Amino acid sequence: MQSRRTLLKSATALVAALSLAAPAIAETNEPLAVVATFSILGDMVERIGGDHVAVTTLVGPDGDAHVYQPTPAAARAVSEAEVLVVNGLDFEGWLDRLIDASDFNGARVVAAEAVEPIAYEDDHEEHTEAESHDHDDHDHEEAVEAATHDHDDHHDHHAEAGHDHHHHGAFDPHAWQSLENAVVYVDTITAALAQADPDNAGTFYQNRASYVAEIEALDAEIREIVADLPASRRTIVTSHDAFQYFGRDYGLTFLAPQGLSTDSEASAQEVARLIEEIREHNISAVFVENIADSRLLEQIADETGATIGGTLYPGALSGPDGPAPTYLDMMRHNPTTLAQALGS
Template identity: 30%
Template sequence: MPKFLFRRAKVAARTLARGTAAFRAAGAAAVVLLSLSLTACGGAASGNSDSDKPVVLTTFTVLADVARNVAGDKLTVESITKAGAEIHGYEPTPGDIRKAAKADLILDNGLNLEAWFGQFVEGLDVPHAVVSDGVEVMSISEDSYQGKPNPHAWMSPVNVQIYVDNMVTAFSKLDPENAAVFQANGDAYKAELQGVQDEMKASLAGLPENQRALVTCEGAFSYLARDAGLKEVYIWAVNAEQQATPQQITRAIEYVKANQVPAVFCESTVSDAPMQQVVGATGAKFGGTLYVDSLSEADGPVPTYLDLIRHDADVITKALAGTSTGAPAGAK
């Protein structure tokens, strides 16, 4: 029997017995988990093909990719959300709770990104680490979220080096025998992150001052804009707002007109319809789709975090410099 399985069965039993909010939310799903866990203890095959390895569960795909680079082949890393999913307003399923109860470590971004996370882990006897701990946090400057931390700290490769250090610490505590491997993997990946940071700054450095405005649907680019010396403008502050108000769209239109911004952008996990209204009212080009909250599928444009940063920097630079043709209305 895999060394982690018996502990997971006990976790499920304790969660069931406590009658916590997590159990109440999961309902019958927790009963199914208990049944499956106890069956596995009796000799049935585990549903995890790498059941001899500790399982690390992350809240979204970006964290999963970074974690895999640190873990190497010593841990099994999974993501709660799938490629293309919107993370802010995600609603966990009973299957997610079953998966979390079987994990050996859960990683979340923190900074109020995963509004659902507290209730999700309530009652689960599974350790978790907040990977953004230690990051120099930027605050949201407008709308109802004013003064709250901007959660998109991973949009700076410099910050992600701090994420890596936190993962090395958490993984070494989980699996002390492989601490040296995690440290070596982390150091190597941090060097790659710094390389991508340097590439991004060099790519965006040539933009003229009057073109150094990054206008997006969500205010998710504060850290990237800071690193690259861009002025960040957005329609709404956080995707959890669901849709743009007429006032928000008008504000973006006025800024683009007043500053003659040549191109505007939107993110892959939301509709670009509000930004297309800005395009129609100003004559600016729709510069393209940027990736923030999710990676793409393996055959898509950003299957890894490093690809995500390179893609976004390339799309922004070409559109603002006028060397791309822009994207047609509704393009995603």
């Protein structure tokens, strides 16, 4: 009987010791703290990291990273992050200020670092006011002035709210609009997560393999969708110049009144030139964007008789109930929307 009591006491002590040790064990299995600058990168990190990452996304669904202003909460999140995933190519013009404010000392991962970027020459600001007068004899002058006036009001609102006018560098930063580049993004993110959390590297690479297979399958699906578009309907008008990678990959031409950033100015001459191209190419539909002010495109549609063909997602996912809650959903939604409006 004495020995049984001794065994019970020993067992009780062992259980108590293990229960006290459990929180310490759980702490070592906590997910990796990762901050992603915008929703597309956040979705990629979650797909690769799974339950082993805790992702904070700075610019969330339907948010415009072009005009984002970091908050104190964002600085705290970055300061606590073990990994910070950014796009690069001068896309996040506010990033350096945020990092300086947060005293970040983790691993900074540039997702687009290994892509081959498209060189970009922004001519939206090169036209002088004198040049714009060359279009005074067009009968659509008043519509152009009204459209650009409304658009200027939108920019004035940003300026009053404290938004910086951000201009991208020599390359188009919207590299995620190519699924081929997306594989590069995924490889870069996977390697960074594996280095930060080697115990779960095997899982990260397994998730990477299945994700890449889905990306490649979607690429084939999009090629079939685009193949049905007539040659006469492969010139597409959107709000800002964010789809050059997509156009390169699938043989489409994208035109826009604004440059690489939604915060860039659209001059009266640029709008007039775009109106002429819409008429010249008999473009029947133009497409607004979830992150851009739609008034300028609506004015252009009214002037040309084009319809609004739908909403495209250039650089931000939709909310969970929208048509583009994940990166793959977004990349499928855009060509499907184009085909529905232009295919007939």
